[in-house]
Amino acid sequence: MIEKILLAVSGLGHAEEMLKTLKEVPSIQHVKVTVLHVVPPQSTSAAMTDKWEEGGKILANAIQSLNLDPSQVSSILRQGDPKDVVCQVADDMDADLIIMGSRGLKRLQSILANSVSQYVFQLSSRPMLLVKDDIYVKKIKRVMVAMDNSDAAKHCLSLALFLLRDIAGGQLILINVTTDLRGKTSEVSEITPDKNSVMATAVAEAQKYDVQTRCFSSIGKPGEEICRLAEELSIDLLLLGSPDRRPSVAKSFVDIDRLVGASLSDYVRVNATCPVLLARTVA
Structure with missing residues (x-):
C-alpha cells in the first residue's frame, strides 16, 4: 500500500x-x-x-x-x-x-x-x-519482479500487485535465476511454475487481482540475467528485493558489500535500462 x-x-x-x-x-x-x-x-x-x-x-x-x-x-x-x-x-x-x-x-x-x-x-x-539520468521513463504496463523465497521479494510482489491491479492490460513478469557465477548463461525460458513453488504461489496471488502473469527462468549471474530480461521484454518498472544483512546493532551503518558494488541490488541499480524499485522488508 x-x-x-x-x-x-x-x-x-x-x-x-x-x-x-x-x-x-x-x-x-x-x-x-x-x-x-x-x-x-x-x-x-x-x-x-x-x-x-x-x-x-x-x-x-x-x-x-x-x-x-x-x-x-x-x-x-x-x-x-x-x-x-x-x-x-x-x-x-x-x-x-x-x-x-x-x-x-x-x-x-x-x-x-x-x-x-x-x-x-x-x-x-x-x-x-x-x-x-540516462533512461527513458515509460508508461507503466509491464512490471517485473525478481522472485525467490525471501521476504523482500514477497514484499516486492505485493507492491507490484498494488500498482498493477487496476491497470488495463497490465502484465506482471516474474523471473527466477539459478545462480552460476562462472558466467555461463542459458536461454531465458518462459515456464509454467511447478505446483507449490514460490513462482506458483506468486501467480496465484496475482490471479486474485486479475493480473496477467508470465514466468521466466534462466541460469547465470543473477544481476546480469535480471537486467538482460528487463531489456529484452521492454520492462517499464523493475522491482527487486534487497534483504538487509546487517545485525540490528549496525542498522545505522552502511552495508559495505552494497556500497562497493558487490551486491545484486547495486549491480541492477547501475545497469538496468528501466527504473528500479528497491525494497526491503520493514522490521
Missing part, C-alpha cells in the same frame, strides 16, 4: 517525470506527495543565500511541472547534508516510497562522488525508486 511519497528533487534527472508517470496508475492517484529539495551547507552567507534562492526555484519548478492537486502536494526546502535530510524527512512523514534520481555510478564511484541516492538506500528501510 502506497499512500505517502517523498520525491527528492535536485533540478536534474527524471525523478519528477517518474512521479508523473506513477500518478497515471489508478492505485497511486490519491497519494500524498511531499517534494523535498535540500540545500547543502555553503562556505559563506552570500553563497548560502544564493543556494537557498536557487532551491526555492527548483521546488517551484518541480511542483509546477508535476501539475498535482494542491491538496495532495506539499513542499519542503531544508538545509543540511542531502543524504541525512532525505532519510530524516522520510522518517518524519512515514513515507511509503522514496523517489530519487540517480547517476548510476558504479562501485567506489558512489563513495568518491558522495552519491546521495546510494547512501539513502543504504540507511533507509523504505522502498526506494531510483531513476537513472
Whole structure:
C-alpha cells in the first residue's frame, strides 16, 4: 500500500517525470506527495543565500511541472547534508516510497562522488525508486519482479500487485535465476511454475487481482540475467528485493558489500535500462 511519497528533487534527472508517470496508475492517484529539495551547507552567507534562492526555484519548478492537486502536494526546502535530510524527512512523514534520481555510478564511484541516492538506500528501510539520468521513463504496463523465497521479494510482489491491479492490460513478469557465477548463461525460458513453488504461489496471488502473469527462468549471474530480461521484454518498472544483512546493532551503518558494488541490488541499480524499485522488508 502506497499512500505517502517523498520525491527528492535536485533540478536534474527524471525523478519528477517518474512521479508523473506513477500518478497515471489508478492505485497511486490519491497519494500524498511531499517534494523535498535540500540545500547543502555553503562556505559563506552570500553563497548560502544564493543556494537557498536557487532551491526555492527548483521546488517551484518541480511542483509546477508535476501539475498535482494542491491538496495532495506539499513542499519542503531544508538545509543540511542531502543524504541525512532525505532519510530524516522520510522518517518524519512515514513515507511509503522514496523517489530519487540517480547517476548510476558504479562501485567506489558512489563513495568518491558522495552519491546521495546510494547512501539513502543504504540507511533507509523504505522502498526506494531510483531513476537513472540516462533512461527513458515509460508508461507503466509491464512490471517485473525478481522472485525467490525471501521476504523482500514477497514484499516486492505485493507492491507490484498494488500498482498493477487496476491497470488495463497490465502484465506482471516474474523471473527466477539459478545462480552460476562462472558466467555461463542459458536461454531465458518462459515456464509454467511447478505446483507449490514460490513462482506458483506468486501467480496465484496475482490471479486474485486479475493480473496477467508470465514466468521466466534462466541460469547465470543473477544481476546480469535480471537486467538482460528487463531489456529484452521492454520492462517499464523493475522491482527487486534487497534483504538487509546487517545485525540490528549496525542498522545505522552502511552495508559495505552494497556500497562497493558487490551486491545484486547495486549491480541492477547501475545497469538496468528501466527504473528500479528497491525494497526491503520493514522490521
